[in-house]
Amino acid sequence: MSEGEKKEKKERRLSLYAKILIAVGCVWAVFFALSFSKSFDDWYVNNIFPLIQGVVARIFNIFPFAAGEIIMYLGAVTLIVTIIWSVVFGIFKLVRRIRRKSAKKSRIYRTYMKVILVIAVCFLWMYLFHWWIPYNGHVMGEPAAEERRGYTIEEYRYVWRLISVKFRDSQKAVPRDENGRIIYPDKKTAYEAVIRSMKNLSERYPRLKGYYGTPKAAKCSDVLDWMGIGGYTYPYTMEITYNKYTSDLYWYVLIAHETAHYKGFYKENEGEFMGMLAAVLSDDPIMVYAGCEDSYYFLSAALMNALVDQYGMKEGLQIFRQFMQEDAELMPDEDLAYRDEMDAYEAAEEAYAADSHPLEQYSDTAAEAADVGWDTQEAVSAENYYDDGTRLFMDYFMGEKAKGTK
Numbered sequence: 075m076s077e078g079e080k081k082e083k084k085e086r087r088l089s090l091y092a093k094i095l096i097a098v099g100c101v102w103a104v105f106f107a108l109s110f111s112k113s114f115d116d117w118y119v120n121n122i123f124p125l126i127q128g129v130v131a132r133i134f135n136i137f138p139f140a141a142g143e144i145i146m147y148l149g150a151v152t153l154i155v156t157i158i159w160s161v162v163f164g165i166f167k168l169v170r171r172i173r174r175k176s177a178k179k180s181r182i183y184r185t186y187m188k189v190i191l192v193i194a195v196c197f198l199w200m201y202l203f204h205w206w207i208p209y210n211g212h213v214m215g216e217p218a219a220e221e222r223r224g225y226t227i228e229e230y231r232y233v234w235r236l237i238s239v240k241f242r243d244s245q246k247a248v249p250r251d252e253n254g255r256i257i258y259p260d261k262k263t264a265y266e267a268v269i270r271s272m273k274n275l276s277e278r279y280p281r282l283k284g285y286y287g288t289p290k291a292a293k294c295s296d297v298l299d300w301m302g303i304g305g306y307t308y309p310y311t312m313e314i315t316y317n318k319y320t321s322d323l324y325w326y327v328l329i330a331h332e333t334a335h336y337k338g339f340y341k342e343n344e345g346e347f348m349g350m351l352a353a354v355l356s357d358d359p360i361m362v363y364a365g366c367e368d369s370y371y372f373l374s375a376a377l378m379n380a381l382v383d384q385y386g387m388k389e390g391l392q393i394f395r396q397f398m399q400e401d402a403e404l405m406p407d408e409d410l411a412y413r414d415e416m417d418a419y420e421a422a423e424e425a426y427a428a429d430s431h432p433l434e435q436y437s438d439t440a441a442e443a444a445d446v447g448w449d450t451q452e453a454v455s456a457e458n459y460y461d462d463g464t465r466l467f468m469d470y471f472m473g474e475k476a477k478g479t480k
């Protein structure tokens with residue numbers, strides 16, 4: 075092959091690379107434009123997303139560790155290497171130009187950058203189809219869930235009572251040792267309870283049907299702990315990853331929350347709502363107890379706020395106390411609830427203390443970085459932040475009441 079032929083062949087190869095990238099970019103752009111239609115997004119999550127989730131989640135479930143976590147750290151290293159290399163390469167090129175020497179071609183650098191570009195495009199692709207489109211649909215995939223009607227004191231009180239009874243009953247039903255401490259099952263058994271509950275809810279929310287992979291404990295759980303993160307669902311690899319220093323009690327609600335994300339309910343109000351709902355409707359008393367720990371206090375606060383709004387601070391709180399007295403026999407033992415929560419929390423702290431944490435000196439830096447992250451997430455989520463989960467919880471139970479099924 076002559077030099078000219080070689081060059082021509084190389085150009086053809088180059089253009090194929092560019093053509094593929096442009097084609098991929100065009101498809102991406104079309105779907106990105108479509109993502110601004112919430113109805114399209116809902117249709118996508120209901121019909122296309124489960125197919126992708128079913129394949130990707132199954133592939134990454136093969137790994138016994140959280141592959142996404144490794145990818146995240148590798149990604150950070152790659153980014154740093156790329157920036158440093160590009161800067162050094164740029165300076166080197168500039169110096170040669172100043173010295174009026176012809177620029178030396180670096181085939182290694184060019185190939186590296188071409189590979190990096192392909193990887194970046196793959197991630198951008200997954201970002202759009204695994205996360206962005208589902209995230210941008212209607213709340214719960216239902217336009218009605220965005221109506222945000224307010225609730226009356228009586229309505230709040232109705233659901234508050236309902237949860238109080240579940241709280242009280244589950245508190246008595248949980249298995250306890252001779253010292254009265256809750257006996258928690260292993261994570262596998264606990265997760266089976268979560269899946270059962272999610273699948274029961276799939277009649278009402280069909281997105282919850284289909285495949286469930288196993289949640290994975292994060293290798294760097296201490297970093298998550300410093301950042302105040304209980305767990306996350308990595309959309310690129312579709313893995314549920316949790317902070318192994320999370321309390322055993324809270325774990326149920328956390329995993330149900332993450333599992334909802336995993337099924338395309340990516341908004342934080344959706345995750346918060348599904349986490350509480352799956353827990354309080356579970357057939358496992360510990361899971362019900364965990365769900366009530368969360369929802370009971372949120373509902374108490376919502377009821378109290380409604381009373382204070384209507385009657386002012388003093389009278390509002392007085393009425394709330396009166397409600398507590400009137401319903402005394404429906405109420406959980408709050409001291410016991412507090413003790414159970416503290417037991418679980420202390421056990422988690424002991425687990426943390428038993429491990430070594432070589433990076434602990436950077437824990438404050440991690441916490442500061444996390445604060446920026448949490449603020450950004452709150453700004454991006456706007457009205458779909460965690461606290462809106464209580465409103466969806468109210469919607470659900472008031473909807474059930476209207477149907478007459480309780």
Ligand SMILES: [Zn+2]
Binds near residue numbers: 345
């Ligand atoms: Zn979440």
